Amino acid sequence: xxxxxxxxxxxxxxxxxxxxxxxxxxxxxxxxxxxxxxxxxxxxxxxxxxxxxxxxxxxxxxxxxxxxxxxxxxxxxxxxxx
Amino acid sequence: xxxxxxxxxxxxxxxxxxxxxxxxxxxxxxxxxxxxxxxxxxxxxxxxxxxxxxxxxxxxxxxxxxxxxxxxxxxxxxxxxxxxxxxxxxxxxxxxxxxxxxxxxxxxxxxxxxxxxxxxxxxxxxxxxxxxxxxxxxxxxxxxxxxxxxxxxxxxxxxxxxxxxxxxxxxxxxxxxxxxxxxxxxxxxxxxxxxxxxxxxxxxxxxxxxxxxxxxxxxxxxxxxxxxxxxxxxxxxxxxxxxxxxxxxx
Numbered sequence: 001x002x003x004x005x006x007x008x009x010x011x012x013x014x015x016x017x018x019x020x021x022x023x024x025x026x027x028x029x030x031x032x033x034x035x036x037x038x039x040x041x042x043x044x045x046x047x048x049x050x051x052x053x054x055x056x057x058x059x060x061x062x063x064x065x066x067x068x069x070x071x072x073x074x075x076x077x078x079x080x081x082x
Numbered sequence: 083x084x085x086x087x088x089x090x091x092x093x094x095x096x097x098x099x100x101x102x103x104x105x106x107x108x109x110x111x112x113x114x115x116x117x118x119x120x121x122x123x124x125x126x127x128x129x130x131x132x133x134x135x136x137x138x139x140x141x142x143x144x145x146x147x148x149x150x151x152x153x154x155x156x157x158x159x160x161x162x163x164x165x166x167x168x169x170x171x172x173x174x175x176x177x178x179x180x181x182x183x184x185x186x187x188x189x190x191x192x193x194x195x196x197x198x199x200x201x202x203x204x205x206x207x208x209x210x211x212x213x214x215x216x217x218x219x220x221x222x223x224x225x226x227x228x229x230x231x232x233x234x235x236x237x238x239x240x241x242x243x244x245x246x247x248x249x250x251x252x253x254x255x256x257x258x259x260x261x262x263x264x265x266x267x268x269x270x271x272x273x274x275x276x277x278x279x280x281x282x283x284x285x286x287x288x289x290x291x292x293x294x295x296x297x298x299x300x301x302x303x304x305x306x307x308x309x310x311x312x313x314x315x316x317x318x319x320x321x322x323x324x325x326x327x328x329x330x331x332x
Contacts, residue, residue, distance in 0.1 A: 048108065051218035052138045055210075059226040064315055067233055071323035 006047065014040050027073045035066035132296040134215040142220065143300040147279040150303075151264050154221075154310050158257050161314030165250070168326030188239045196238035203231040211308045215297065221304035225311025232316040241324055250320065250328060253313040260309030267302050 017037040024030045038061030045054035106113030115121060124137060124145070134140040142150050211224030236244035268279040276283030281299030282292040290298065320328055 052136075052220070052223075055218050055223045056226075059223050059230065063230050064226055064233075064319075067230075067237075067319060068322055071319060074323070075325050 003047065007044070010040055010044055010047075014044075027076075028070060031066055031069040031073065034069065035062045038062040038065070131293065132300070133293045134297055134300060136215050136217060138218070139215045139220050139300065139304075143215075143303050144281060144296055147268070147281075147303065150307070151261075151268065151279070154261055154264060154307050157314050158261055158310050161257060161317050162254070164318055164321050165254070165326075168321040169250075169328075171326045192238050196234055200231050200234060203234070204228060207231065207308075207312075211304060212301065214304050215300055221307025222311055224304075225308040226315055228308065228312040229315025229319075232312075233319045236319065236323070241320060241328060244316070245320065245328060248313070248316055250317060253317040253320075256313040257310045257317070260306040260311075260313075263306035263309065264303050267299055267306070271299070 014037065017033055017040060021030050021033040021037060024033060038057055042054045042057040042062060045051075045057055106115075110116065124141060128134060128137045128140045132140050132144055134144075207224045207228035209224075210219035210227055211221060214220030214224065232244050232248050235247065267281070267284075270287075271280045271283040272278050274283040274286050281296040283295075284299050285292045285295040288295050288298060
């Protein structure tokens with residue numbers, strides 16, 4: 001029962017994070033929200049016993065790809081009409 | 083126009099939800115993945131064949147070693163491609179200053195925290211790499227953690243500070259050395275009379291049994307992967323954050 005509740009909570013947060021990453025106008029904030037999304041996925045993998053996958057998700061998904069996204073955004077011309 | 087795209091999204095989403103109820107229960111021993119002869123073969127034989135407790139690593143680095151070798155090559159080629167495209171492309175613009183680059187001393191609190199944290203991260207990376215066959219971890223994860231520690235240096239001070247410790251030519255050499263180490267272990271087992279990446283043949287040069295030879299060869303292979311991933315991760319960041327100028331950066 002406890003795990004069921006935990007799963008539902010994490011999955012709800014995942015949907016919220018996914019929608020937020022799409023809705024947020026500021027690209028830096030959106031990539032930070034992507035990091036949150038990856039970390040929630042990592043929690044789910046760990047809970048299902050796939051610790052190796054969770055480890056990779058935490059390092060690559062939440063760590064490196066967020067940094068690379070931010071690095072790329074800083075080098076874009078940040079002009080937008082909407 | 084925006085609303086029309088909602089139709090395929092809803093249709094595909096509905097289809098996925100509809101298909102999701104056919105999934106087997108989580109951890110169901112009768113599910114196709116658990117009841118196939120392949121899974122039970124690995125579950126029964128990994129410990130006997132290789133003495134590696136972590137089955138994931140044994141499958142990744144030994145049974146499926148050929149695949150993992152070319153995964154490492156893919157990482158290497160991706161990094162070299164980014165370097166080849168970006169290196170020198172920023173020089174044409176004559177080193178124009180970006181609006182996010184300001185003259186400022188590195189923050190005292192940030193730099194001191196990073197100074198304390200980076201050694202811990204690097205030791206943890208070595209632990210993850212070396213302990214990969216006993217507990218979750220391995221070359222890819224350890225390499226990424228190690229690369230992240232160098233990126234942290236570049237974020238806290240500036241790119242030059244990290245490039246002193248890990249210059250771009252050094253990155254490429256270490257990345258290539260990782261693949262040579264991996265392929266070298268493969269060729270060594272070939273020279274000793276086995277097939278490519280048949281680690282058990284290494285018992286002829288190592289003073290251990292056939293099972294332990296596979297155990298130790300897996301460690302060697304993981305170290306090769308770790309080398310490549312560490313240096314390519316940092317080289318990617320260094321080039322992307324400064325558009326190949328390798329100065330200043332974020």
